[in-house]
Amino acid sequence: MKNINDELLNKYLDEELNPEEMDEVKAAIKNSVELKKKYEALLTADNLLKSIGTDIVPSDFSKKIINKIRNKKLLAQQQKYFLFTVLSFFGLLVLGITGYVFYEIISSVQVNESSEVITTYSKTVGDYFSSLFGKKNLSILGSVLSFIMLASGYFLYEYQKHSKKNFSH
Amino acid sequence: MKNLTDVEIIESIKKGNTADYSILIDRYKNKSFSMLKRMLKNDFDAEEVLMDCFLKVYNNLSSFKYESKFGTWFYRIVYNTALTKLSSVKRKIENEMSSVDDLLHLKSDYNADVLVNEDISEIIKKVVNQLPPKNAAIITMFYLEEMSTEEISQVLEISVANVKVILYRSRNLLKDIIEKKNLLQGII
Numbered sequence: 001m002k003n004i005n006d007e008l009l010n011k012y013l014d015e016e017l018n019p020e021e022m023d024e025v026k027a028a029i030k031n032s033v034e035l036k037k038k039y040e041a042l043l044t045a046d047n048l049l050k051s052i053g054t055d056i057v058p059s060d061f062s063k064k065i066i067n068k069i070r071n072k073k074l075l076a077q078q079q080k081y082f083l084f085t086v087l088s089f090f091g092l093l094v095l096g097i098t099g100y101v102f103y104e105i106i107s108s109v110q111v112n113e114s115s116e117v118i119t120t121y122s123k124t125v126g127d128y129f130s131s132l133f134g135k136k137n138l139s140i141l142g143s144v145l146s147f148i149m150l151a152s153g154y155f156l157y158e159y160q161k162h163s164k165k166n167f168s169h
Numbered sequence: 170m171k172n173l174t175d176v177e178i179i180e181s182i183k184k185g186n187t188a189d190y191s192i193l194i195d196r197y198k199n200k201s202f203s204m205l206k207r208m209l210k211n212d213f214d215a216e217e218v219l220m221d222c223f224l225k226v227y228n229n230l231s232s233f234k235y236e237s238k239f240g241t242w243f244y245r246i247v248y249n250t251a252l253t254k255l256s257s258v259k260r261k262i263e264n265e266m267s268s269v270d271d272l273l274h275l276k277s278d279y280n281a282d283v284l285v286n287e288d289i290s291e292i293i294k295k296v297v298n299q300l301p302p303k304n305a306a307i308i309t310m311f312y313l314e315e316m317s318t319e320e321i322s323q324v325l326e327i328s329v330a331n332v333k334v335i336l337y338r339s340r341n342l343l344k345d346i347i348e349k350k351n352l353l354q355g356i357i
Contacts, residue, residue: 010337045343048293054199062194
């Protein structure tokens with residue numbers, strides 16, 4: 001008969017041995033008091049482990065996670081809307097400026113002039129933009145845009161901070 | 170609704186029914202909490218890590234390809250997140266095999282006085298709570314989640330033979346304590 005060690009006893013307990021080995025270990029346990037005590041202790045350990053029980057998480061655990069997921073989704077949606085609003089604002093601003101420029105040009109030129117009109121238009125547009133982005137106006141335009149950017153950045157930062165605070169709660 | 174399979178619930182969540190995720194959470198929260206509690210030895214850390222795991226699982230649900238059971242995939246995330254937490258607090262992480270010395274040290278902690286006066290089920294609970302992280306994870310998955318050694322090996326990404334070695338060592342430690350207690354009671 002082979003030596004019945006702890007590993008073999010564990011395998012016997014988990015029924016992982018072949019039928020002959022199972023019979024061999026079974027007989028050995030039956031014939032040896034020491035081995036029987038060992039196996040009974042192992043069986044007790046196994047039974048105690050089976051009955052060890054689960055630990056319970058707080059009752060609002062699932063709700064907390066679902067709320068976190070929902071808040072995160074809401075935050076992402078709000079960020080998307082905010083970005084869309086800011087971009088739309090800048091788009092409208094650029095469109096407004098361009099529209100105003102064209103209005104100024106068209107109102108300063110006679111309507112019935114033909115091909116010369118186009119040349120005049122392009123010349124006037126060129127002149128207008130040259131003066132608009134000239135040394136004097138460029139600095140004013142730059143300052144205005146920087147101010148708008150800074151203000152938007154500040155509001156975006158505050159909004160993010162506020163949303164993050166809400167999310168963590 | 171509660172009788173739905175994991176796959177059916179996942180499909181429903183992927184369609185946008187976020188509330189259905191609570192069914193999955195309810196199904197796995199307590200057993201995974203037990204595993205984390207025994208690995209991290211701290212209730213607060215266990216709850217925090219478990220919450221992190223459930224959020225991680227939700228965010229990565231689209232990458233779950235049904236190649237393994239959801240439980241196996243979920244427990245792999247739980248186990249790895251627990252290891253990250255352990256390493257972040259600079260606790261000792263055992264590598265491929267847990268040290269035999271760790272278990273011997275545990276055995277010697279229980280002296281004759283404790284063994285004679287305390288109830289064996291209480292002693293076993295204490296010993297299980299003191300097991301090294303990998304042993305604790307294997308014991309929880311095997312006995313609470315009733316996972317096979319093959320499934321556990323997939324979660325821990327170690328061989329089935331190694332899972333069995335760790336399982337047997339943990340069980341033998343408890344067996345030795347029970348034997349010692351029986352012997353002492355026989356003497357008294």
